[in-house]
Amino acid sequence: MQERYDPQAIESKWQRYWEREGLFRVKEEPDREKYYLLEMFPYPSGKIHMGHVRNYTIGDVVARYKRMRGYNVLHPMGWDAFGMPAENAAIANRTHPARWTYDNIAAMREQLKRMGFSYDWDRELATCRPEYYRWEQWLFLKMVEKDMAYRKESYVNWCEDCQTVLANEQVEAGLCWRCGRPVRQKKLWQWFFRITDDAEDLLQWCDRLPGWPEKVTTMQKNWIGKSLGARIHFPIEGSDETIPVFTTRPDTVFGATFMCLAPEHPLVAALSSGTAQQEPVAAFVERILQQERTSQAVESYEKEGVFTGAYCINPMNGLRMPVYTANFALMEYGTGAVMSVPAHDQRDLDFARKYGLDIVVVVRPEDGDLDPATMEEAYVEPGVMTRSGAFDGMDSRRAKEEIPKALAEKGLGEATVNYRLRDWGISRQRYWGAPIPMVHCSRCGVVPVRESDLPVILPEDVDMLEGGRTPLPTLDEFVRTACPRCGTDDARRETDTMDTFVESSWYFERYCSPRWNEGIFDTEAVDYWMPVDQYIGGVEHAILHLLYSRYFTRVLKDFGLVSYKEPFTRLLTQGMVCKETLKCPEHGFLLPEEAEIRDGRAHCLRCDRPAEVGRVEKMSKSKKNVIDPNILLERYGADTTRLFCLFAAPPERDLEWSEQGVEGGARFLNRVWRLFLQHRDRVSSVPAFDGSPDDLTGDVRDLYKKTHQTIRKVTRDIEERFHFNTAIAAVMELVNMLYATEVDLQDELPCRVARHALETVILLLSPVVPHFAEELWAELGNPESLLLAAWPHYREDALEQDEILVVVQVNGKLRSRMTLPADASEDAIREKALSDENVRRFIEGKDLRRVIVVKNKLVNIVV
RNA sequence: GCCUGGGUGGCGGAAUAGGUAGACGCAAGGGACUUAAAAUCCCUUGGGGCUGAGUCCCCGUACGAGUUCGAUUCUCGUCCCAGGCACCA
Numbered sequence: 001m002q003e004r005y006d007p008q009a010i011e012s013k014w015q016r017y018w019e020r021e022g023l024f025r026v027k028e029e030p031d032r033e034k035y036y037l038l039e040m041f042p043y044p045s046g047k048i049h050m051g052h053v054r055n056y057t058i059g060d061v062v063a064r065y066k067r068m069r070g071y072n073v074l075h076p077m078g079w080d081a082f083g084m085p086a087e088n089a090a091i092a093n094r095t096h097p098a099r100w101t102y103d104n105i106a107a108m109r110e111q112l113k114r115m116g117f118s119y120d121w122d123r124e125l126a127t128c129r130p131e132y133y134r135w136e137q138w139l140f141l142k143m144v145e146k147d148m149a150y151r152k153e154s155y156v157n158w159c160e161d162c163q164t165v166l167a168n169e170q171v172e173a174g175l176c177w178r179c180g181r182p183v184r185q186k187k188l189w190q191w192f193f194r195i196t197d198d199a200e201d202l203l204q205w206c207d208r209l210p211g212w213p214e215k216v217t218t219m220q221k222n223w224i225g226k227s228l229g230a231r232i233h234f235p236i237e238g239s240d241e242t243i244p245v246f247t248t249r250p251d252t253v254f255g256a257t258f259m260c261l262a263p264e265h266p267l268v269a270a271l272s273s274g275t276a277q278q279e280p281v282a283a284f285v286e287r288i289l290q291q292e293r294t295s296q297a298v299e300s301y302e303k304e305g306v307f308t309g310a311y312c313i314n315p316m317n318g319l320r321m322p323v324y325t326a327n328f329a330l331m332e333y334g335t336g337a338v339m340s341v342p343a344h345d346q347r348d349l350d351f352a353r354k355y356g357l358d359i360v361v362v363v364r365p366e367d368g369d370l371d372p373a374t375m376e377e378a379y380v381e382p383g384v385m386t387r388s389g390a391f392d393g394m395d396s397r398r399a400k401e402e403i404p405k406a407l408a409e410k411g412l413g414e415a416t417v418n419y420r421l422r423d424w425g426i427s428r429q430r431y432w433g434a435p436i437p438m439v440h441c442s443r444c445g446v447v448p449v450r451e452s453d454l455p456v457i458l459p460e461d462v463d464m465l466e467g468g469r470t471p472l473p474t475l476d477e478f479v480r481t482a483c484p485r486c487g488t489d490d491a492r493r494e495t496d497t498m499d500t501f502v503e504s505s506w507y508f509e510r511y512c513s514p515r516w517n518e519g520i521f522d523t524e525a526v527d528y529w530m531p532v533d534q535y536i537g538g539v540e541h542a543i544l545h546l547l548y549s550r551y552f553t554r555v556l557k558d559f560g561l562v563s564y565k566e567p568f569t570r571l572l573t574q575g576m577v578c579k580e581t582l583k584c585p586e587h588g589f590l591l592p593e594e595a596e597i598r599d600g601r602a603h604c605l606r607c608d609r610p611a612e613v614g615r616v617e618k619m620s621k622s623k624k625n626v627i628d629p630n631i632l633l634e635r636y637g638a639d640t641t642r643l644f645c646l647f648a649a650p651p652e653r654d655l656e657w658s659e660q661g662v663e664g665g666a667r668f669l670n671r672v673w674r675l676f677l678q679h680r681d682r683v684s685s686v687p688a689f690d691g692s693p694d695d696l697t698g699d700v701r702d703l704y705k706k707t708h709q710t711i712r713k714v715t716r717d718i719e720e721r722f723h724f725n726t727a728i729a730a731v732m733e734l735v736n737m738l739y740a741t742e743v744d745l746q747d748e749l750p751c752r753v754a755r756h757a758l759e760t761v762i763l764l765l766s767p768v769v770p771h772f773a774e775e776l777w778a779e780l781g782n783p784e785s786l787l788l789a790a791w792p793h794y795r796e797d798a799l800e801q802d803e804i805l806v807v808v809q810v811n812g813k814l815r816s817r818m819t820l821p822a823d824a825s826e827d828a829i830r831e832k833a834l835s836d837e838n839v840r841r842f843i844e845g846k847d848l849r850r851v852i853v854v855k856n857k858l859v860n861i862v863v
Numbered sequence: 864g865c866c867u868g869g870g871u872g873g874c875g876g877a878a879u880a881g882g883u884a885g886a887c888g889c890a891a892g893g894g895a896c897u898u899a900a901a902a903u904c905c906c907u908u909g910g911g912g913c914u915g916a917g918u919c920c921c922c923g924u925a926c927g928a929g930u931u932c933g934a935u936u937c938u939c940g941u942c943c944c945a946g947g948c949a950c951c952a
Contacts, residue, residue: 215867215947222866222948229952247952260952303950328950338952347950420951542947647888648875654945656875660889668888674903726877729887736887739904807883812933814883816918838918852932858882862932 001680001779005673007637011771015116023787024118026074028528035071036529037063038508038568040537040545041078044104044126045085048111050577050619050657051538053629057642058574058651058722059536060117064767065718067118068791074529076511077112077119079105081128082433082500084468091464097432098460101128111629116638116770123514127503132510133434134455135520136502140437141448142559148194151446154425155264155289155331158186163469164429165190185264185289190427191436191496195551199224199419201565202550211570213652216542223543225420230404232339232413234259234312236271237320243267243312246334246418249344250407251399253316254388255362256339257352259323260305262331263288268308271323275309281325288327303328303351315412316403317389326351334418343370346378362388363396424548426499431470433497434458441483441491450484456493470495504545505552508532508567523561532568536651539573546571572722575654579625581614589624592659593631616656627657639769640666646724646768668732669772672761675738676776679754682745684781688759689752693798699741700750701802707757708798710734714764715791724768731764755780763792808833809860810842826853833859 018024028034039059042052063075079101086097093100105126112119125132143149157166161181165188195202203224206217230250233242243259261268263285272281284306291301305326312321321339328347329338342352343361352359359372363383370379385394391402407413427436435456437449449456459478462471472478472495483491506520512529513522537545546568553567582590584604595602595611602611619626632641643665649655689696693704710730717727738757743750759780766773766786777786801822806829808816816838820829830853833839839861846863853859 213868218867219947225948225951227951245952249952301950326950328952330951333951340952345952347952418951420948539946650876653869653876658875658889661875664888670902725875726887729877732887805883809882809933812882812931817883818918836918850932852882854882858933860882860932 001677003677005670005772007639007771010775011114011116011638014771014774015113017774017785018118018787021785023785024075024120025122026072026120028525029072030528032072033070034074034529035063035066035534036074036508036532037066037534038076038511038532038536040535040541041080041504041507042108043083043085044079044081044101044108046104046107048108048115048629050627050629053115053641054577054645054651054655055536055538055574056112056115056117057645058572058724059534060115060642061646061718061724061767062534062536062722063118064770064787065791067787068763068767068789070790074511075119076123076125076514077117077121078123078125078507078511078514079108079127080500080504080507081105081126082133082497082503084430084432086432087430087464087468091466091468096460096462096464098128101126101432111633114633114638115629115642118770123511125507125510125514127434127500127507128432128458130455130457131515131517133458133503135510136434136498136506137437137449137454137456138451139506139520139555139559140498141451141454143193143555144438144448146558148197148555148558149191149426150194151189151191153187153189154192155185156188156190156425157183158188159183162467165427182290188427190425191438191498192423192425193551193555195424195548196419196421198551198554199226199421200417201554202547205550205566209566209571212568213571213573216539216546216571216573219542220547223421223547227418227420229416229418230407230413231335231416232315232404232407234315234321234339235412236267236323237311237313241267242412243323243337244335245337245339246416247339249341249400250403250413250415251385251396252341252344252362253314253339253403253407254391255341255343255360256314256321257319257342257358257360258321258340259312260326260329260338260340260351261308261323262329262336263325263327264331265325265329265336267323267337268325271310272308277307277309281306281308284325291327301327303347303354305351305355307355315407315410322357324355332422333420342378343372343375344378344380346380349375349378360387362386424499424501424551426502427496428499429470429495430497431458431462431464431472433500434503435472436494436496436498438494439481439484439491440494441486441488443488444483444485446494447483447485447491453484458497470497472497501544501548502552505548506556508535508549509556509562520561526562530562531564531566534570534572535568536572536574538576542573572651574651575649576618577655577657578616578618579627579657580616581623581625582611583614584611585609589622591624592627594624618654619657632662636662636666637771639772640669643669643728643769647728648725650721650723650725668735669769671739672735672765672772673776675735675761676758676779679743679745679758680779682751683755683758684779686748686751686755688756689749690756692795696749696753700743700753703737703741703743703757704753705798705801706734706737707753707760708794711760711764711792711794712799715794718767727764728768731761734761760792762786763789804856806833806856807858808836808839809858810839811862812860815839815842822856826855829853829855829859833861 037059039056063073067073081101086101089100090097140149159166159181166183203221203226206221209217227248229246229248232245232253235242268285272278305324308323308325310323312323314321340348342348342359344363361370361372364370364386365383382396385391385396385399391399404413404415435458437456439447439449441447459475462475465471479493481491481493482489509521509526512525516522549567554565556562557565582595582602584590586607587604590604590611594605596605602613604611617623644662647665648661693701696704713730714727717723743754745751762773762776774786803819804822806818806820807814816836818832830851843861843863848863850862
């Protein structure tokens with residue numbers, strides 16, 4: 001056995017061994033219980049970062065643990081390989097997105113292998129490969145067929161310079177994140193998925209996901225944003241048309257004195273055209289659509305609007321209401337029109353005051369009325385109906401239900417439900433994405449590509465254009481095609497590609513049969529493996545990715561391809577990896593290696609000035625508070641890196657990086673190594689003791705019991721809550737005890753108990769530090785890989801202590817401790833407590849009121 | 864503004880069917896080994912008090928009340944921090 005623990009040698013040796021033996025390759029075995037463990041697959045940015053290391057370490061521990069518990073564990077890895085960074089990098093480095101992506105994948109795969117993760121690499125997939133996106137295109141066609149995918153014209157964030165749509169998160173302070181030019185709203189034809197059809201079901205099932213953090217389901221519920229109310233139609237004066245409105249306050253309809261339309265609302269132009277208001281309205285709309293839409297910007301906007309020149313009629317009281325267009329009315333919520341009730345909505349009140357519009361109080365407090373002229377705040381509480389015709393005197397909460405009924409009788413409204421969730425727009429004017437398999441024909445319109453012509457392959461021999469514009473529309477050989485329906489050859493292909501969230505919405509199914517080419521997946525394999533038993537990833541995907549995946553699963557179920565509705569039974573969202581920032585007054589943020597710690601202060605290596613230590617923040621390139629996993633691998637090896645990630649904090653919490661903490665992890669492994677060095681010669685020639693503790697005495701008996709207690713503690717910590725930090729702490733305690741226990745190595749029985757304890761340490765640590773554990777396992781003389789070993793069992797009869805510490809309180813204050821045999825009776829405990837010397841000082845001369853005895857725990861004497 | 868979490872030593876964090884607050888680790892201090900250093904091992908370490916330095920006393924889990932024999936844990940109120948949503952009709 002090597003004197004020193006040498007991680008580099010050990011780790012590459014065992015990684016080669018695992019690969020050679022194919023120990024992580026799995027297939028369906030119907031008579032074995034499966035466990036599907038999935039971590040969110042990475043975007044191949046080029047290098048793994050600490051967030052990946054943490055995420056995948058957590059997952060790997062669970063996978064290895066479950067394997068030891070006898071499950072058939074599916075643990076795959078792949079690449080979320082389409083997306084904008086590839087295009088940007090390709091332009092910056094004069095290479096091609098495909099080239100850049102595949103190179104990155106190769107580099108990152110190597111890094112993941114060096115971490116020792118137990119993936120079935122035979123199942124690796126990359127979403128940018130035609131074999132993958134072909135089935136996405138196939139599903140898209142199915143969805144078009146069933147009207148689950150459709151095309152409509154809508155407003156999007158548009159950057160003129162980059163010639164593309166930007167997602168909301170790509171708009172920073174109203175400017176394009178890439179070129180810094182202002183973003184504006186542009187009307188575009190886009191493809192959408194009808195996720196709103198499933199809004200109610202997605203919402204309902206939020207409460208049926210007991211394995212998900214409540215935080216995530218709450219966020220999803222808020223995102224779906226269900227609200228109950230009514231749809232009310234306001235007839236337009238001098239027209240047969242009506243303006244439909246959604247409101248949560250149908251009880252206040254009698255107080256609606258004007259109407260506000262979103263600037264993009266189609267009626268805005270229609271109503272104002274030909275009136276004196278046409279010009280000002282057009283100018284207003286133009287200006288508002290150019291405005292930034294970020295939350296900060298929006299907050300600073302004053303409520304403003306312009307009269308359209310038209311009126312509509314309040315369907316309950318027949319009053320004329322001027323129709324405005326206003327900046328606060330949102331086209332994307334409800335119907336894009338707001339019935340404004342200034343007496344009972346603060347925003348409407350502000351607007352009414354500003355433009356001198358009528359204010360009518362229709363709900364009053366029980367004990368009085370309100371004066372519209374002087375009221376300072378809108379009255380939003382429930383109350384008594386007033387100035388509401390037949391509803392006067394009614395409780396407003398009841399009127400909320402009665403008024404929609406009355407409206408329904410007139411055919412001018414009904415109770416309804418509204419969702420904030422919008423249909424999922426999937427068109428991207430990007431190159432590096434899956435082509436949308438549709439064709440535009442001048443005669444037949446928009447026509448789907450024939451299924452037999454799939455995949456529509458993204459051409460890879462293209463030159464990227466400066467500015468990031470997609471080259472696809474300029475590629476004649478791609479764009480020009482025959483119409484699949486009429487055959488005319490002047491049809492044009494759709495040149496938009498799909499949102500990359502589409503690929504990540506079904507990759508977990510594809511992993512079940514990644515090479516299947518007869519369909520989207522082998523349903524038998526999917527039936528066996530799905531749903532994912534445990535999904536692990538960052539909370540940043542709490543809404544979009546997870547909601548889209550849940551939606552897609554419902555789509556697959558509609559097509560009869562899968563039998564379940566929810567793809568992820570349990571979800572763990574791990575916290576961020578954080579570190580303090582270092583800032584030099586001259587050189588700005590410093591990388592950890594650009595500073596030197598001297599006299600307890602950090603100094604900039606370039607100018608030698610003291611660097612300011614900032615607060616602990618999420619590791620990010622811009623703040624330079626990053627640790628490169630490669631450096632850790634070189635300096636400490638994979639096992640220490642893994643150990644620290646798990647020990648420093650429970651997985652769901654943020655992890656604060658600490659160099660000394662890593663050192664501590666390395667020190668612990670060295671300590672275990674030396675322990676084996678001490679015992680190996682004697683212990684490797686005897687079998688582990690696994691009998692009853694009754695055959696043991698003294699320290700050895702205690703050690704045996706501690707070993708079993710540790711097994712129970714570690715098993716529970718992993719099984720119930722994934723609290724690896726406390727599990728590792730428990731093993732540390734056992735190791736400390738092994739050091740403290742004098743084992744007579746000449747005597748066989750103590751040797752066998754020591755071997756049992758040492759083996760247990762290795763088995764319990766093996767999911768965390770697999771290479772280290774394999775090496776020591778072999779040193780103990782075990783011929784087979786640790787991967788084939790079972791998780792240790794604990795004996796019930798070895799759990800209880802022989803002696804129990806019982807504490808004695810007087811009036812709830814701790815006064816004494818005493819050690820008693822575990823089987824002491826309640827009376828004996830009481831007796832001993834009352835006669836305790838220190839206790840007597842506190843009860844002497846006082847009335848004994850009560851004595852509470854909690855067996856094996858404490859005595860509380862009340863005087 | 865609304866919705867979630869969360870406030871425990873110098874630090875990361877333990878302990879909640881209410882029952883010894885501070886496991887384990889880091890840092891710090893002291894000691895052993897060494898010519899020396901590193902490594903290692905051992906001890907101390909929440910704050911304060913003391914006529915009897917003890918199997919001693921008081922205080923202490925953001926703050927203030929309450930329930931209880933007993934509250935870090937349960938209830939109510941307040942403050943602070945983090946995350947999410949937000950002109951949502």
